[in-house]
Amino acid sequence: MPNAIAKLSIIFSLVSVPVTVFAATGPGRHEVPLHLVHGGDCGARIRQPKVCEVHGEVPAGDIARGYEAPDGRIVVLTRDDLADLPLATTKEIRVLGFLDAAKVDPIAYDRAYYLAPSMPAGERPYALLCQAMREANQVGVARVALHTKESLAVLRVHGDMIVLRTLLWPDQVRPSAGLAPHDIELSPKEVQLARQLMDAVTADFRIETEHDDYARALEEVVEARLAGIEPPHAPASRVLQPGRPVTDLTAILERAIADAQEQHPKTRRGGA
Incomplete structure (x- = not known):
């Protein structure tokens, strides 16, 4: 079983479905492990230590995230800061509405996650949502925050499970104007x-x-x-x-x- 990423709740109207989020995809055997090495006859590994501008090399446990303000000041953000953002989607998968699956352009699909009921009390509403989406041939469009960023997402049925598929934001999909061939006449x-x-x-x-x-x-x-x-x-x-x-x-x-x-x-x- 894959490792759990987060415990959230699917929220649509007054219905709440507690779920555990699992990564649905992984590298499998498709990635041959290549390392950065010194070329030529050497072949020694190239290491990339984390170096502080003031104190030199820093252990992984002491590394945090920071934001640089326009005036040069650095705001250090702790794990607690990121886990307790004033944003509902850090704890919820907020369903915005339902659409026919064909109306979601596949070019916007990003990462896939399995959603599993996280407690026995959530199994019946989970199964109900799954069955309703299957019969309607629809997907739920939602907002969710995972891995320190908020995304649009779709909920869709995969077998007997609900899969969450994060989406790229509309401004992340680049326009295709000028790329397609023009004035081609086919018989x-x-x-x-x-x-x-x-x-x-x-x-x-x-x-x-x-x-x-x-x-x-x-x-x-x-x-x-x-x-x-x-x-x-x-x-x-x-x-x-x-x-x-x-x-x-x-x-x-x-x-x-x-x-x-x-x-x-x-x-x-x-x-x-």
Whole structure:
């Protein structure tokens, strides 16, 4: 079981649901531990001690958070200061309203947390909220403060649990104006072939079987270096080269469909 992060209460109108917050995601085996080292033939670790401008190196237990005022004065904030902010969301998940899940743009999603009932008395209202959101196919939009910052968040049903997903604030999502291509005219034939190719590559795709190839490739390079042999190299890329025009997109799509049907026999049997 993951470690508990906080004990809060989901508050919507007069209903209170006490919950314990757990991190829903973690590094797993997807991060090969790389350290900062001195390059070349040395390889010694680079250390980063915490150094006070006045007293030199400082132990971790003596480090606090501080705010520098415009006049240069420093306000030192203790753990108690941060835990007792005059803000309801440091103790509550304040539900603002409910929306259809499709109305929340996935680009704003940030961290995910499991919410579990923190006491037997909270299990019935927890199950009620879970069932109501499931039947309505809606998510709750809330405010919550975690890890010394307040966030917008959504509450959504995941199996029999409620998951809290923090959101980026609207001003954190950068505008996309000017990034998309313009004045591209596509023929109906091209669109039809693209849809056919999508069906072909999806025929036997199962997202739950996917795994992290990057971490394994990095481990192979490390193992080769340890063995004193030449590490494996990247395969030839099929990425379109900059400035290289696509002369016949229809022909490329037709070849891609044939290739996909060879790799995905279910498509060839059932038809795309």
